[in-house]
Amino acid sequence: MGIEQQREKFNINESMVRKWRKQEDDLRQVKKTKQSFRGNKARWPQLEDKLEQWVVEQRAASRSVSTVTIRMKATALARDMTIDEFRGGPSWCFRFMKRRNLSIRTRTTVSQQLPKDYQEKLVTFRAYCKNKITEKKIRPEHITNMDEVPLTFDIPVNRTVEKTGTSTVSVRTTGNEKSSFTVVLACQANGQKLPPMIIFKRKTLPKENFPAGVVIKASPKGWMDEEKMSEWLREIYVKRPGGFFHTAPSLLIYDSMRAHITDAVKKKVKQTNSELAVIPGGLTKELQPLDIGVNRAFKARLRAAWEQWMTEGEHTFTKTGRQRRATYATICQWIVDAWADISVSTVVKAFTKAGIISELPGNSSDTDSDNDEREPGRLDAVVAQLFNSDTEEEEFEGFVDGE
16 A cells, blocks of 8 residues: 555644654564653753663673763763763753663662661750750751761772673772771751861771871771870861860760770760750651761762772783772771762751751752752662661660769
């Protein structure tokens, strides 16, 4: 049957018949429920060809590939190809993956279990903090939250972009994904951040040139203990702006890890003219500003730095061909950069969400620069499985008021 006969029989335009003939192969393979081919044509097919090949090469070498690294690579390719109008946002990334038959494998995570009386403890803790702030006239720049973040030298993802249907999915690392260390972070309710302290699992300090803006420590366990807690108070907390002479009353908030609540540590905190508020066990996800809105963004930036180093950095290898991990100095630089990149509004919003303070003037909760590029339905799942920074070791036994 010719085109003219088909047009007359079905009462359709001649151009439509010609279009269907060109799409015959695609139409025969498409699902019967699909009604159109809208929105699936690439604007920059050559860029996507190169990008797909790069993904295939990375996966062939068992390197992890996240949507973040895809967007970074795409931006670099667009720059090399002088495509000025390319933006490479989250929506484009997922359309690209759909066009190229790429998908993400996801692992479910187990959330922190809340205590039975958590509502009562939430109200009591927040009331305690607000009463101390009002009674002592504590200003936002003297309200500090501290938390330990456990990290590893390799930060591989448990999900990676891969061709749909692949039976085996491996991720390349340097073999140090279980070699851990600790980063101690602290921030204030006015949005300021104190220098991070890094505790490496060593007996002596590494002999490397470390970047400025970070305090390096060594410990056989690589974790916070009473000695390191005292050093943090002396070298970071006391040296915060306005903290050296202890003239202004302060509030220090942290969880109930054993090293935080020894008598010696409590005494040192009191000597700094600070009130101590210990978060009840199991409630850091509700009451600790760092856990609520800061650690996640910090660790996402660290992972992006590690992924970029794995794919683009200069590497050395052992005689057996094993890739060496990043140096201590390199890791410290990643930490300094990631911490510096956390915005003031992110920190202030975290204190507000924790119920410690009311929102400060000039810090709108609708404009958070660290969350503008959140990938719809994806980023939360990516970051939720990074690391668990919860460190409580025992049940909360009351505030330290009067001690």
